[in-house]
Amino acid sequence: MSIERTPATPDPNWDRLVADLTAAPAEKPVGPVLQKTADVPVNRPDLLGDMPLTPEWVRTPAGWRTRAEVGKVNSVRAFRRWVRRQSTEHGHGAQVFRGMHRTFLWIQGTEGVQVATARREVQQAQGDYKTAKGHHGRRLIPGKEKYKRRAEMDKAFAGSVTAMSRYKAAQRDARTRRAARGALAAAAVAVPEGAGIYLIGGTGGVIATGSALLAFALIGRRTAGGELYHDHDVKFGDTLKLTDSMLNKIYRDAKVIGADEVVELLTPCTLTADGKAWEVTLDLPSGTPLKKALTAKTGVASALGVKVQQLHQAPGDREGRLQLRVSLHLPFTGKPDPGPLLDLNCINLWRAIPMGVNLRGQEVSTSWVERSGLFGGEPGAGKSAAANDLLLAAALDPTVALYLCDGKAGADLTPFEPIAAMHDTDGEPERLLEILEHIWTVEIPRRRALAKEHGSRKLTAAMAAKDPRVNLAVLLVDEWSSYGAAADRRVREEMERLLRLIVQQGRALGIITLCATQKPDADSVPSGIRDILSIRWAMRCLTPQASDTILGQGYAAAGHNAQDILKSQRGVGIYMDGEGAEPELTRGYYYDDDEVDLILGRAFELRAKAGTLPAGSVPLADQLRAVDDDDARVLAVLLDTFDAHLDGEGEPAEWLPGSVLVDALADAGTALSADSLGRLVVRTDDEKAKRPWLGSRVVGYPRSRVLITVRDRFGMGE
Template sequence: MSIETTPSSTPDPEWERIVGGYLNAPGEAPVEKQTTSVDLMGDTPLTPAWTKTRTGWKSRAEVGRVNTVRGFRKWLRRQATEHGHASQIGRGIRRTVLWVQGTEGAQVLAARYEVQQTQRDYKAAKWAHDRRLMPGKEKEKRRREMEGAFADSASAMSKYRSAQRDARMRRAVRGVAALTPIAGVEGASLQLLGTPGGLAATAATLATFALIGRRTTAGELYTDRDAKIGDGDRMTDDMVNRVYRDARVIAADDTLRLSTPCTLTADGKAWQVVFQLPSGTPAKKALGAREGIANGFGVSVQQVHQTRGDREDTIHLRVSLKLPFSTKPTRGPLLDAERVNLWQPIRMGVNLRGEEVITSWVERSGLFGGEPGSGKSAAANDLLLAAALDPTVRMYLADGKAGADITPFEPIATMYDTDGDPDKLLDILQYMWDVEIKERRALAKEHGSRKLTEAMAAVDPRVCLAVLLVDEWSSYGAAADQKTRQEMERLLRLIVQQGRALGIISLAATQKPDSDSVPTGIRDILSIRWAMRCLTPQASDTILGQGYASAGHNAQDILKSQRGVGIYMDGEGAEPELVRGDYYDDDEVAAILGRAYSLRQEAGTLPLGPLDRLRAAGEDGEILATLFGLYPEGVEMLPTARVTEGLAAAGHPVTADRLAVLVPRTDEEKRRQEVSGSKVSVYPLTAVRRAVLDRYDIGL
């Protein structure tokens, strides 16, 4: 039986992807493959190419400066413990003295004890011989015992003196062995280098004693068992394994298999590593242990970021040196963009690695959620402002909280509601379903396709995208009766479902993510999710999907100071990631929308204003539009004679009777009013507005 194997020369796409991430800095052109002797399979450390660049040196120098300060503080704290250098030197000196003394001391003590014992025996035998009256034979026996004890005592004394001489000799040899190097180094250094040399030799001697005494009495060493990234220590393989063991992710006898070395990112702002979990350990267990892992690294939870790899046993770990997204946002790219093509992917912000998060909104829809003040409206602006700079995009905007977030978009919006009026939202949805969807279906059928594409838009100007934003649906639902609410839900669901292929991008935003704010049937079909800071894990799961909070993607962990930051999920199967949206203040929004207005004016795609729609309604509409323009700013009524003269001058000769039919007045409005000292018939501006609204449903 033969076994097929992959030749060693066959490229490994997965390995090339991992290595490419370390060879290239974010935003830089790929580094050419190097033909060096470096073993890319992991036997030798893999050095990122960016470290040899000017940016790399600068980044490492800054990191080195910060870590030097942290290391010095940590060294000071260490001196008060048994691992301090003074304690180590003291233990080293004591252990050296004990080594010089050696074990011969015990032998001398044993010989001395034997001498003392034999002398006591001799004295006892002599006393028994000298002090007692006894027969001759007994006396002779005592004499022989006394003589034997004396001989034993003399032999013991001889052994004792021999042991003393041997001990002194060996201690002298060990003492010479211990002191000769010290004396030699000190003397040579003083002779060759003078006082500086003597000081250097003394430092070397103390360092040697510290090395000898590095272990405590209990046998413990000062190693990276206590090292933490938060204290300025570098990430090591041992540290990563220790942290995941302490966090109960892996067992005490398990080991993580590192796919890449522990290295700083190209910008020097974080440590990162890719590793594989032991067999049988699910990635969900590691993703859900952020608190324990952060504790082990000595950082906050917000500084630990883990994502699943392409396999269930692979984890990409990033530990930031500082709290992410705590600095001022950078300048938004739309400020320098002349125009945008929304058919192409657009930037929605930056992730932890400083990389742009690019998203294609074609055939997509989105849900943005988070507590008030979390930056939800600013995040939604990233899409709206980009859509505004595409002069072909139609915009339908509704704000249920009646705020000012979409007010600046009114001049370019096809339809909008900034009053939180359910009837106005229903009109917008009804128009989109009856007019927009219908026209787009006809266009797709005309082009022989099931959906509208950028290729069609390039040859047919009628093909374009549309954006529908519904902010705070719950406010609309609370203000509407049951029949209106059900109809709004039905239309919105149809628009989201069927408008996706017809170029309609639907976006819902809410401060309270639950089934009341966005109906479940609608929320489940919104593909792109962005969860800003939430008050509970359940609220986070409502936006991202059930189970994401327990898997480490919990928007409750986002700090209040991290405004505009949220967990972003693009709906294409990738793991959610922490992203900060681009921020534009009111002046910047006004500048962008001013450019958008000019673009649409040049392209002829500005939505029809109330007067334009009135003029398009026929001859009577043109007369009413001209009549409305006769009123100067601040003037609320005009004499009938002046009205008829102004209309005649504009090419609309209208009799008083026809004018009375076009603009019906109440009995109170028909009363003569005093103008320039005389009472005349007048037409109030309110009567003109009421006539236009009643007849054409157009508000002026």
């Protein structure tokens, strides 16, 4: 395909197109972007160059290195195929032998048939002459008959002489023709050999000999049955290279297209910039439904010679258009990349958050505002790690309230307890019901009133930027089936009713609901709730039916089957980002226990500074120290002093003398007189009364009065 430099007819866009091809890359490419790398921010097709539709990254150092590495692998495999080929009738030794044999037969030619025919005629004529002579030699024959037989003998003799002449002529002609052909064949070998030795020496002789052998191999390339060796028919799994001719054979062998049909390539078969896969976009023959190719995934993988996990087919921008990606190796089997949350100090959950990476290595980000999710898969598939992508991001937003419930009573949610508004990690149905009732009777009415106050039907990021009371909340229910199995019928029905109402009405009011389960059927997640959860992530499943339960009916038949995910691909699932989104294979970010503790420690500090920690999560004294105020620091020392003096039951002292408190302030580096302390912590007349202390009566301060001061001054405590 070539493009003229001057259009045949006036084109208003021609000048702009030519200018764009010579100008520096813009932020947004004008042509189809085939690849993108860090070295080349934008890759545009080389429309006027000698490499049409070839990504520019190919001509970068990274591109050349990537293609060289794949080329090295292909070269090694090609050599191994050549070695295996030599033991077959397509081996080059066998071809040279066939070529030499066929050359000898050509030199022999067909003149031998003519000589044999002439020799046969001589033999026949000599036989006729002997017979006629024998008949003539009989004595008792009448004279008239004798003359007749003599004439026949003479005629047979003349025929014998003529046949002998033709035989000798055929021999001379055969020798001449064979000599000419033999001389021609010998000259074809001897002349280049002699010229090579004369001009170059021994090297020239070797080259000429190789050329002669090559010629014989070409002559004998066809077998006795007329078959040719086609290297381009080899499978992708044997070459790690996808070719145009291979595609038609693949889809024919997979019974997607007919034997006389071809696919139309819209882009060339291109190695991706990271060197991990080959990609191509193609159109199926007219009238061939796209579903036929998607459902033939196993057959296509077999025709390619790869595992089904290495094949990815995605619908194009119209019906009948297919985007094919063939990975060189099994994707998502190496060590996962570090999660991006490790480098973030805080997050705004009103914006899209990173959930993982897709096959192309691109980050998959999802906006959870007005969304809800369902994560499912067999045990060990990575559901908890996937749920952590949302929970850890929500934890780094100090305004987000977390409601966490774990029906399997595991330890996955234990690290989140200090920052969770309400939680249940023991799998108690009554506690889950209490949390759901709180959200339905407290959270949702409060949020609905806020939306009404702002004159809207829902809470938005714009409202949150103006009003600190507007925030998001995350409700996680892990293993609903465990809760249902442990609850009686009345509690189970009430939990299901409340959860359905929260999912339906809470999404517009900033409540994000996430359900995770090992077996997402009607027992684990009620169908009335499952059908309204918009974001789906199907981890490895045991059956196509289980995969369809998570993603929706028919997705497994369309090529999106979580049963195809291998056990070695932990944390990998088919991710569907909301309504109408095309599912894609995605690997969630993984954070180990130390990384989770690091992120949650940062989240704890953020919430302590913002004052959004739940009551009882942080000692009141520590909360006061986080406030940049001298009086807060004084009150923190007072609370520590009460905590240091325990009563007989091990509880903090309810009353301490003023002198003890002043001394404790002095030891902490805060010089405060008794009068200044009295002005800070204002007591009633009854509280100023003297009490016994170490054998005498002294004036002191009750702990309750200090707590009241903290509440009145800084709004902390109960």
